[in-house]
Amino acid sequence: MSGAATGETAGVEWRLAAPLGLTYLAFFAAPLLILLVMSFSVDDNLGGFSLAAWAKFWGDPFYRGVVWDTLRLGLVTVAMTTLFAYPIALLFIASGPGLQRLLLFIVLLPLLTSVVIRTFAWIAILSREGVLNQALLALGLTTAPLNLLQTELGLVIALMQIEMPLMLLPLITVMRQIDPSLSDASRALGGSKWRTFRKVILPLSLPGWIAGATLVFASATTAFISQTVIGGARLVYLPTLIWQQAMVVYNWPFAAVASVTLLVAVLAGVSLFAMLGRFARTA
Amino acid sequence: MSLQAPAIPPDIQSQPLTLDAISHSYGDALAVNEVTLEVRAGELIALLGPSGCGKSTLLRIVAGFINQTSGRVVIADRVVDALPPNRREVGIVFQSYALFPHMTVAENIAYGLEARGESKTTCRERVKEMLATVRMEGFADRKPRQLSGGQQQRVALARALAVRPRILLLDEPFAALDKNLRLDMQIEIKRLQRQFGLTAILVTHDQDEAMSIADRIAVMSKGRIEQLGSPVEIYDQPETLFVNDFIGSSNRFAGVIESAGEGAYSVRLASGALWQVTSRKPFAPGDRVVATIRPEQLVLTDEATAGSIPVTLKLSLPIGGELIHDVETRSGEAFKVAAGRRPGEPASPMAATHCALAPHARPILFPQPAA
Ligand SMILES: Nc1ncnc2c1ncn2[C@@H]1O[C@H](COP(=O)(O)OP(=O)(O)O)[C@@H](O)[C@H]1O
Ligand SMILES: [Mg+2]
Numbered sequence: 001m002s003g004a005a006t007g008e009t010a011g012v013e014w015r016l017a018a019p020l021g022l023t024y025l026a027f028f029a030a031p032l033l034i035l036l037v038m039s040f041s042v043d044d045n046l047g048g049f050s051l052a053a054w055a056k057f058w059g060d061p062f063y064r065g066v067v068w069d070t071l072r073l074g075l076v077t078v079a080m081t082t083l084f085a086y087p088i089a090l091l092f093i094a095s096g097p098g099l100q101r102l103l104l105f106i107v108l109l110p111l112l113t114s115v116v117i118r119t120f121a122w123i124a125i126l127s128r129e130g131v132l133n134q135a136l137l138a139l140g141l142t143t144a145p146l147n148l149l150q151t152e153l154g155l156v157i158a159l160m161q162i163e164m165p166l167m168l169l170p171l172i173t174v175m176r177q178i179d180p181s182l183s184d185a186s187r188a189l190g191g192s193k194w195r196t197f198r199k200v201i202l203p204l205s206l207p208g209w210i211a212g213a214t215l216v217f218a219s220a221t222t223a224f225i226s227q228t229v230i231g232g233a234r235l236v237y238l239p240t241l242i243w244q245q246a247m248v249v250y251n252w253p254f255a256a257v258a259s260v261t262l263l264v265a266v267l268a269g270v271s272l273f274a275m276l277g278r279f280a281r282t283a
Numbered sequence: 284m285s286l287q288a289p290a291i292p293p294d295i296q297s298q299p300l301t302l303d304a305i306s307h308s309y310g311d312a313l314a315v316n317e318v319t320l321e322v323r324a325g326e327l328i329a330l331l332g333p334s335g336c337g338k339s340t341l342l343r344i345v346a347g348f349i350n351q352t353s354g355r356v357v358i359a360d361r362v363v364d365a366l367p368p369n370r371r372e373v374g375i376v377f378q379s380y381a382l383f384p385h386m387t388v389a390e391n392i393a394y395g396l397e398a399r400g401e402s403k404t405t406c407r408e409r410v411k412e413m414l415a416t417v418r419m420e421g422f423a424d425r426k427p428r429q430l431s432g433g434q435q436q437r438v439a440l441a442r443a444l445a446v447r448p449r450i451l452l453l454d455e456p457f458a459a460l461d462k463n464l465r466l467d468m469q470i471e472i473k474r475l476q477r478q479f480g481l482t483a484i485l486v487t488h489d490q491d492e493a494m495s496i497a498d499r500i501a502v503m504s505k506g507r508i509e510q511l512g513s514p515v516e517i518y519d520q521p522e523t524l525f526v527n528d529f530i531g532s533s534n535r536f537a538g539v540i541e542s543a544g545e546g547a548y549s550v551r552l553a554s555g556a557l558w559q560v561t562s563r564k565p566f567a568p569g570d571r572v573v574a575t576i577r578p579e580q581l582v583l584t585d586e587a588t589a590g591s592i593p594v595t596l597k598l599s600l601p602i603g604g605e606l607i608h609d610v611e612t613r614s615g616e617a618f619k620v621a622a623g624r625r626p627g628e629p630a631s632p633m634a635a636t637h638c639a640l641a642p643h644a645r646p647i648l649f650p651q652p653a654a
Contacts, residue, residue: 181381184348187368188375189395190446199394203385 044252053253077220122158150232167212174208210277238262297325297480298359305354316506329493332503338486374448378455380439382427389423395446413441451483534618571651578621580644583635591639
């Protein structure tokens with residue numbers, strides 16, 4: 001790629017990028033700057049300068065807990081999607097074209113339904129009278145209905161289904177490009193199936209996993225609807241906190257602090273995965 | 284070229300491989316049809332045939348990557364059909380080499396040893412030994428992508444041989460190599476196969492490759508073995524028209540059996556010439572046949588002789604040390620005549636008017652195929 005753009009074409013490319021660039025400047029960079037200024041303001045008119053909001057946010061163990069819960073939700077969701085995505089991806093590359101189309105359709109299904117509908121569907125499944133509890137009770141696996149709604153476990157289960165395509169699509173794309181004779185070579189050399197996965201498939205699929213993990217992390221930590229509807233009032237994550245502070249309490253500087261914190265937290269997580277990627281490439 | 288077989292180290296026991304009535308279908312499509320083949324201990328057999336005739340399928344069955352629909356694979360008197368690939372002790376070299384791209388050369392070679400739980404010291408020593416065997420010392424820490432095609436193939440061989448397999452399978456191993464490099468690698472593989480006393484199957488669609496390194500060749504077509512024999516047998520005595528046409532180049536003449544006796548036949552060709560041909564196949568006078576003859580078993584002359592065909596010379600091409608003449612009979616049948624070219628001899632030497640069988644010529648008779 002590099003070296004393709006020579007002197008005279010470079011100018012043209014810049015102008016082509018201008019509309020999107022200006023849009024970003026006006027509707028992304030500018031609001032971000034306002035947000036940052038807001039977090040140091042006294043009130044919602046951007047007036048004055050104060051560290052009060054920052055001090056209140058980081059001084060309170062409750063709010064620090066919210067930050068940690070949000071990050072943990074992202075990491076746990078990444079871990080759980082990874083755990084389920086690999087078997088599906090392995091099944092995908094091992095199956096014929098017909099089954100592949102079906103699997104791809106099932107994988108993409110969550111993306112084709114509205115977030116709100118998916119989330120309420122999960123309520124129907126996870127609630128005390130829900131499908132899951134009825135099934136568990138009928139099978140005698142539990143004597144009393146489990147409390148899944150408003151728990152992190154329930155939220156992670158729902159998020160896992162909703163975010164699965166984001167993990168699976170890059171993973172499948174990368175795994176399809178792995179030469180199938182590499183697995184054959186490993187097997188013929190005496191490698192078990194597990195060894196072949198661990199030593200050959202897994203390392204070579206890492207770029208796909210990193211892309212997927214980045215998307216899932218960013219998406220799970222900011223999944224406002226799922227977090228509020230399934231997490232309810234008992235579980236508070238940064239997006240919910242921001243909404244409460246901005247729309248209910250009307251404490252805009254404080255909401256701004258939470259927003260900037262969420263932004264930085266997500267960026268930190270994302271760059272962690274990117275770093276893993278660079279490490280995996282050089283290793 | 285004759286390769287001296289080095290003494291096989293005493294600790295290596297070559298083992299025979301038997302394919303017993305193997306058939307395989309992908310869904311409804313029959314890819315391998317009742318193949319029976321006995322590979323002797325220490326022998327290299329080439330599976331030669333056009334693309335899609337089932338060679339790779341057969342190889343993958345031996346390696347255990349696919350389970351045949353019916354038939355048995357026997358390695359050293361032991362039926363291995365129930366064994367997964369990692370328990371068959373079969374080494375395989377792929378056309379794409381299939382080196383692990385994220386591992387160094389040394390890690391690639393050590394892979395099979397580590398899978399077998401060999402100690403670190405054993406691994407290190409064996410890697411060193413194998414690198415020396417394939418003359419790749421000094422490349423231990425390279426990644427596969429930093430190697431040329433030939434070097435990658437050497438590493439692939441070293442990796443397959445490091446675990447001391449009983450059987451070596453090679454699937455089109457030279458297809459991705461330059462022509463010059465090909466011969467070097469063919470010699471190299473032959474050398475290693477002898478040195479390690481390996482029983483080997485080489486899959487190829489390239490007849491020169493099969494001719495140059497195989498002890499015996501199994502010519503395959505449509506999932507079946509058409510003929511099994513030494514390279515010379517296959518070339519000189521093809522049993523079917525398919526083998527005749529697939530191996531080397533050959534001219535076909537339509538004819539009719541005029542008289543028959545004790546495996547010797549007189550054949551009247553369409554051009555009127557009468558050829559005396561011996562054949563083990565039974566024919567009766569009046570049978571329509573195809574007589575085939577290699578271009579190098581024909582000579583051009585400027586006068587009529589016994590059994591000669593009147594021809595016109597269309598074109599002569601100097602191909603290295605050979606002259607290939609493109610000639611045509613009066614009735615318009617085109618065929619080729621090959622002759623050695625003396626140094627300095629021009630491409631178009633003579634005003635040839637006739638084509639005759641060379642003194643050593645052995646035309647081959649086949650029944651006329653149903654049109
Ligand atoms: N995985 C497969 N699924 C279905 N058909 C296959 C598969 N692999 C090979 N075939 C078919 O089986 C036949 C033999 O293939 P193959 O053994 O690869 O031939 P060769 O190696 O001689 O070119 C071909 O017609 C091919 O299309
Ligand atoms: Mg093949």
